[in-house]
Amino acid sequence: MSESTAVGRKPFLYVVVCACGVAADVGRLIAAAQGRNWDVGVIATPQGLTFLDVQAVQAQTGHPIRSAWRAPGEARPLPPADAIAVAPATFNTINKWAAGLSDTLALGILCEAYGMGVPVAVLPYLNAAQAAHPAYRRSLAVLREMDVLIGAYEPHRPKAGGGADRFRWEEALDLLEPRLGARP
Known part of the structure; x- marks a missing residue:
């Protein structure tokens, strides 16, 4: 648990959102986190x-969504993260993150989280053809070595989308909360 959390501030959760159909439902994770006494910012x-x-997301969180690097000297719009949930996480983001690529703000934050000791949970969302690719399996193994908590997800059929009804948003919180030492 971070020092700022220990002095009475709610724990701060970064939710990293990738490009896929279920992303539009991220408000479900935000609401669940807020209901569990988290403050939330979206990257x-x-x-x-x-x-x-x-x-709608900015109104729900009370914070701007971050997507781009801030300019030198520009104030940080979000406090430091006590934990990070990557939900939904795409094939692309998982593979780039595991490879240590940092070409977007979201990937930069995820790559730094490991060295900063920030607990991270990832909820993959991809199709079965992507999940069959050897790079994906290797990337999950690397993330596990980095102590990233990986949620369960059964990939959907290629070119079919779907699975939104089975996407377990709250699993990210269930995975992270034990890492904070106590339920926030």
């Missing part, structure tokens, strides 16, 4: 941003 990949109702 979207550049393409993930296009899947969100930006005004």
Whole structure:
């Protein structure tokens, strides 16, 4: 648990959102986290941003959505994260993150989280053809070595989308809360 959490501030959760159909439902995770006494900020990949109702998410969290690097000297719009949930996480983001690529703000935050000791949970959302790719299996193994908590998800059929009804948003919180030492 971070020092700021220990002095009475609610724990702060970054929700990293990637570009896929279920991203539009991220308000479900935000509401669940707020119901469990978290404060929440959203970091979207550049393409993930296009899947969100930006005004609705910002109204729900009370914070701007971050998607781009801030300019030198610009104030930090969010406090430091006590934990991070990557939900939904795409094939692309999982593979780039595991490879240590940091070409977006979201990936930069995820790559730094490991070295900063910030607990991270990832809820993959991808199709079965992507999940069959050897790079995906290797990437999950790397993330596990980094102590990333990986949620269960049964990939949907290629070109079919779907699975939104089975996407377990709250699983990210269930995975993270024990890492904070006590339920927030």
